[in-house]
Ligand code: DUC
Ligand code: ZN
C-alpha cells in the first residue's frame with residue numbers, strides 16, 4: 001500500500017485554490033494530491049464534501065487560573081475535544097505569568113496542566129505580566145528560542161496590564177528575538193473611571209459591562225499600541241477587535257505601511273450589546289472584553305474580514321459555566337458586572353458560524369475562510385506550513401465538511417464543559433463531519449475516536465510576519 005489513508009473524491013480548498021483531488025496520507029503527513037491515487041490502507045469517500053485544512057484557533061484559554069474564585073470550565077481535554085468537533089486541529093492557548101512568578105515556571109505549570117489531555121496538537125502563547133530584568137534579559141529570549149515565539153500583553157486588567165514604558169521594553173525584546181506580540185488594547189483608566197461612575201449610580205447589571213468599555217477606550221489603546229510599535233519598529237497583532245473606531249486606527253496604520261495585524265472573533269459578528277441586557281442575570285453569559293457592539297459595528301467587522309484589515313479569526317474561547325461553582329455567578333446572581341468573570345465559549349462554533357454566514361451567505365470565498373481561520377493563524381504564530389494548509393509534506397490535519405448540512409446550534413450538541421452557548425438557537429448551513437489530526441480520525445459523525453494525550457505540543461518557529469520593517473531580508477531556502 002502506498003498510503004495509510006486516501007481521502008477520495010472531495011473538493012480540496014486551501015487559502016489560494018479550490019480543486020477536485022484525492023489526498024494521500026502517509027506517516028501522518030500529506031504524501032500526495034492528485035486524481036486516481038493508489039489504494040490506501042484506509043479510505044474515506046469525500047464525494048460531495050469539502051476537504052479543508054483543519055482550523056487553527058490562535059486564541060483560546062484552557063485551564064487558566066483567574067486569580068480569584070472563578071474557574072475555567074474547560075481543561076485541555078474538554079477544550080481540545082470541543083475544538084476538534086468544530087473542525088479545529090490546532091489550538092494556541094496561553095501560559096500566563098502571574099505577577100512575581102518566573103515566566104519559565106508559568107510555562108512548566110501549563111505543560112503540567114496539559115499533560116495527558118489534548119486530543120489535538122497545541123502550542124502555547126506566553127502572557128507577560130511582570131517584565132522584570134530577569135524576564136526581559138534572560139527568560140523571554142530563552143523561551144522564544146525554545147519555540148514559544150508569540151506572547152500577549154495587556155493594556156487593561158489590574159493583574160495583567162503593563163504601562164507604556166513596560167510595553168516598550170517588551171516590544172524591544174520581540175523585535176530583537178523575532179517574536180509576535182499580541183495586544184489586548186483597551187484603556188484601563190477609562191474603564192476604571194466609568195465603572196466607578198456606573199457603580200455610584202447603581203448601574204451594575206450585566207448590560208453596563210458594555211457601557212463601561214466603550215469603543216473610544218478600545219480606539220485610544222489601539223492607537224497607542226500602534227504608536228509604541230512604530231516607535232520600536234516591530235510588528236504587532238491587535239487581538240479581539242470589536243469596534244469600528246479600532247478598525248479605523250488599524251486601517252490608518254496599515255495604510256501608512258506599518259506591520260499592524262488584527263484579529264477578530266465570532267462575538268463581534270453574532271452578538272450585540274443587547275445580548276448583555278437579557279432577563280435578570282442572563283446577560284452575564286455574554287460578558288467578554290471588549291464587549292459586543294451593535295449591528296453597524298458588526299458590518300464594519302465583516303467588511304474588515306472580507307477586505308483584508310483582519311488577518312485572523314479566532315474564538316477567544318474563555319469558558320465559564322453560567323450555573324455552578326466558579327462560573328458567571330461566582331459572586332452571586334446579583335453581582336455587579338465588575339465581579340463577573342470575563343469570557344465566553346466559542347472554540348467549537350467558531351468555524352461553523354463563519355462558514356455559514358461568511359461562505360454560504362456569499363460574503364466571502366471558501367479560500368478566504370481557510371486563510372482567516374487556518375493558514376494565517378499558522379503563519380502568524382510560526383506553524384506554517386506544517387499546519388494551516390493541505391500540501392505535500394504538511395501534517396494531515398484535515399476537516400471534512402458537509403456544506404449542505406443544516407444544524408441548529410444548541411448547547412446540547414457541543415462538547416465543551418460549559419453549560420451554555422451564546423449562540424443558542426442559531427441555524428447554520430455547513431458542518432465538519434470528520435476531523436483528522438496527523439492522519440488519524442479524531443472525530444467522525446459525532447463520535448470522539450481519539451484518546452486523551454494523543455495531541456502533541458508544537459514548538460513554534462519565528463513567524464515571518466513578525467519581522468520588523470527595518471530588518472534585512474531573510475536568506476532564501478534554496
Ligand atoms: N477577554 C480577554 O481579554 N480574555 C479572555 C476573555 C475576555 O473576555
Ligand atoms: Zn484579551
Ligand code: ZN
Nearest residue numbers: 059061316318
Ligand atoms: Zn483572550
